[in-house]
Amino acid sequence: MTLPTSPTPSESTQKLGKVEGALLGVLGLIAVLITGGAVAISIVSLVIGGGQVEIFTE
Numbered sequence: 001m002t003l004p005t006s007p008t009p010s011e012s013t014q015k016l017g018k019v020e021g022a023l024l025g026v027l028g029l030i031a032v033l034i035t036g037g038a039v040a041i042s043i044v045s046l047v048i049g050g051g052q053v054e055i056f057t058e
Contacts (some may be wrong), residue, residue: 009017
């Protein structure tokens with residue numbers, strides 16, 4: 001008895017998967033840049049003003 005094989009995805013499905021992967025990668029990169037920028041700005045504000053400039057801190 002042979003097990004049923006899963007059908008191979010069509011070309012459009014494969015392209016959609018690649019586009020989705022690329023978009024997730026770009027969104028991840030943007031999130032890293034935003035987080036890094038917020039940390040850098042908070043460090044610079046602490047160095048310059050000693051805590052006077054509160055942009056991202058609550």
